[in-house]
Amino acid sequence: MGKTLSEKIISSHCGKEVTPGELVIANIDGALVQDGTGPLSVEELRKANMVMAAVPDRTVLFLDHASPSPRKELSNAHIILRNFARETGVILSEIGDGVCHQRIVEDYARPGDLIVGADSHTVTAGALGAFATGMGSSDVGFAMALGKVWLKIPEAFRVELTGSLSEAVYSKDVILHLIGSITADGATYNALEFTGPGATALSMSDRMTISNMAVEAGAKVGLFESDDSTREYLEEMSRGQDWKRMAPDPDASYQRTIELDLGTVEPTVSCPHTVDNTSPASELGEVEIDQAVVGTCTNGRIEDLRVAASLLRRRKVSDQVRLLVVPASRRVYLEALREGLLETFVESNGTVLPPGCGPCVGVHQGVLGDGETCISTQNRNFHGRMGNPKGSIYLGSPATVAASALTGRITDPREV
Amino acid sequence: MLEGKAFKFGDNISTDHITPGRYFHLRGDIEKLAEHTLEDADETFASRVSEGDFVVAGNNFGLGSSREHAPRVIKQCGVATILAESFARIFYRNAINIGLPVIECDTSQIEDGDRIQVDLDEGKVRVPEKQIEVSFTPFPDFMKELLADGGLSAHLQKNKGFKIGGSSDGP
Numbered sequence: 001m002g003k004t005l006s007e008k009i010i011s012s013h014c015g016k017e018v019t020p021g022e023l024v025i026a027n028i029d030g031a032l033v034q035d036g037t038g039p040l041s042v043e044e045l046r047k048a049n050m051v052m053a054a055v056p057d058r059t060v061l062f063l064d065h066a067s068p069s070p071r072k073e074l075s076n077a078h079i080i081l082r083n084f085a086r087e088t089g090v091i092l093s094e095i096g097d098g099v100c101h102q103r104i105v106e107d108y109a110r111p112g113d114l115i116v117g118a119d120s121h122t123v124t125a126g127a128l129g130a131f132a133t134g135m136g137s138s139d140v141g142f143a144m145a146l147g148k149v150w151l152k153i154p155e156a157f158r159v160e161l162t163g164s165l166s167e168a169v170y171s172k173d174v175i176l177h178l179i180g181s182i183t184a185d186g187a188t189y190n191a192l193e194f195t196g197p198g199a200t201a202l203s204m205s206d207r208m209t210i211s212n213m214a215v216e217a218g219a220k221v222g223l224f225e226s227d228d229s230t231r232e233y234l235e236e237m238s239r240g241q242d243w244k245r246m247a248p249d250p251d252a253s254y255q256r257t258i259e260l261d262l263g264t265v266e267p268t269v270s271c272p273h274t275v276d277n278t279s280p281a282s283e284l285g286e287v288e289i290d291q292a293v294v295g296t297c298t299n300g301r302i303e304d305l306r307v308a309a310s311l312l313r314r315r316k317v318s319d320q321v322r323l324l325v326v327p328a329s330r331r332v333y334l335e336a337l338r339e340g341l342l343e344t345f346v347e348s349n350g351t352v353l354p355p356g357c358g359p360c361v362g363v364h365q366g367v368l369g370d371g372e373t374c375i376s377t378q379n380r381n382f383h384g385r386m387g388n389p390k391g392s393i394y395l396g397s398p399a400t401v402a403a404s405a406l407t408g409r410i411t412d413p414r415e416v
Numbered sequence: 417m418l419e420g421k422a423f424k425f426g427d428n429i430s431t432d433h434i435t436p437g438r439y440f441h442l443r444g445d446i447e448k449l450a451e452h453t454l455e456d457a458d459e460t461f462a463s464r465v466s467e468g469d470f471v472v473a474g475n476n477f478g479l480g481s482s483r484e485h486a487p488r489v490i491k492q493c494g495v496a497t498i499l500a501e502s503f504a505r506i507f508y509r510n511a512i513n514i515g516l517p518v519i520e521c522d523t524s525q526i527e528d529g530d531r532i533q534v535d536l537d538e539g540k541v542r543v544p545e546k547q548i549e550v551s552f553t554p555f556p557d558f559m560k561e562l563l564a565d566g567g568l569s570a571h572l573q574k575n576k577g578f579k580i581g582g583s584s585d586g587p
Contacts, residue, residue: 018427023556023558024580025578025580031549037483039443040485044569047569048572066441073442073444075450076444077443077444117481117482118484120480120506122482134482134506135482135509136506136510137482137483138514138567138569139514142568142572146577148577184479185479185504188502188504218504224471312495359586361436361437361440362432362436362438362440363441367585376540380431382432382433382480383430384438384456385437387436387437389436389456
């Protein structure tokens with residue numbers, strides 16, 4: 001019987017043909033930790049006397065969650081990672097370089113790779129056809145040291161995308177809509193494999209947004225096939241040699257098939273406090289906002305900033321609203337600078353933050369006040385997520401967030 | 417046999433409920449971080465829980481971030497086991513990796529404050545006062561071994577690498 005893309009990739013990393021449910025020890029191609037999870041990985045490795053790296057040129061420590069550091073404890077956490085990088089020869093991604101997941105797709109992930117990261121949104125690199133999955137500090141710490149990890153082979157859902165996106169609808173709306181329908185634990189433990197003509201037509205940036213949020217349905221991975229768009233993207237990143245075609249076998253067996261016509265998706269928002277609590281933006285009624293955020297590993301790419309800027313150009317955000325814009329990486333920041341997008345954001349009375357996770361994790365750069373409401377392009381709206389359990393978070397596409405920043409209330413982008 | 421008091425929570429308790437991002441700076445000090453365990457689900461939990469008690473929850477416990485600090489703070493509070501209808505994948509892995517047993521079972525009949533007994537080998541949860549008994553599937557061998565060894569780090573040091581089903585796979 002044919003294999004799913006997940007089974008194919010894991011099989012090639014453990015020297016045998018795998019089947020769902022099986023536990024294996026697999027070799028990894030790359031690993032990442034960040035400043036919130038990495039210090040614990042380092043502590044575990046030091047205690048076990050295993051301060052070493054199996055694949056140092058593809059192991060990256062990211063300073064992105066508290067970046068630049070707002071407190072001495074976090075500055076000290078950064079020192080732990082800088083020292084570990086010096087000792088072992090692994091790569092350090094410094095303050096201002098960007099969010100781990102964006103930098104991984106730009107510079108490291110290759111189709112067919114097996115990548116583990118101590119961050120749940122490691123799944124982003126599934127957009128390139130890499131089996132990339134999030135784990136904890138111990139798992140990833142020991143994977144860095146030994147080059148191996150234990151894995152249970154997941155069952156897979158086949159998500160067949162057809163049709164094309166309507167005007168003012170983006171891949172963020174697609175993934176929010178999908179999570180709304182299958183629920184926040186609808187794919188727990190499973191792999192999501194996106195396929196079909198609708199998937200082929202999506203840009204790489206669109207695919208990254210969808211893969212990024214696979215974990216919000218509980219999935220272990222959100223995989224796209226590696227095709228000509230993947231090749232073009234890698235060439236653009238000066239990594240054309242990293243490309244290879246990756247696809248599931250035509251007769252692969254899936255636990256479930258979900259069909260979605262992209263043309264039926266509307267601008268969609270997730271309401272507090274779970275990602276699957278979705279509603280079309282047009283049906284939400286009057287929801288006033290205090291803060292609007294464009295950026296993060298979900299939607300901080302140049303394509304996202306272009307969409308937001310196109311709505312904000314020569315206009316001012318509502319005087320009730322703080323607009324924060326966070327480019328996902330130094331590369332994106334420079335592109336946005338050269339294209340004049342940052343000028344647009346600043347002129348519209350927005351604030352441009354340095355590349356990194358920005359306010360999404362509630363550490364700094366836009367913590368909500370009591371009773372405040374935010375709409376963000378980020379991936380989570382959990383209770384307390386942005387630093388205050390008395391705040392409320394809505395999720396939407398860059399267009400919905402920009403439109404809402406202009407009106408001061410959650411707004412369908414087709415209205416402005 | 418484990419015995420203790422149940423602290424009952426609902427569905428979708430996220431890692432942000434368990435160890436909120438606003439305490440990010442305390443991650444280097446697990447004892448201080450643990451003072452805020454489950455604070456955004458129940459502000460009084462950390463001050464009321466005792467050694468050997470149980471966290472009991474509904475569906476999708478531990479969804480969200482990969483932060484291993486989430487099961488670590490719960491363990492630091494003295495919690496013996498977490499029982500839930502279902503767990504988010506990364507949280508489940510992290511708990512096993514740090515040597516904290518997590519049990520998927522029907523928790524609908526267990527109420528906050530119940531005295532409960534858990535037999536990990538037999539796969540039974542009991543509420544003696546209410547004559548309730550619920551079964552669960554015991555852990556697969558590899559996870560049993562990880563837990564018996566005291567978690568991933570101890571397992572790797574003891575076996576000089578991973579060991580699955582009697583075969584060892586060294587570094």
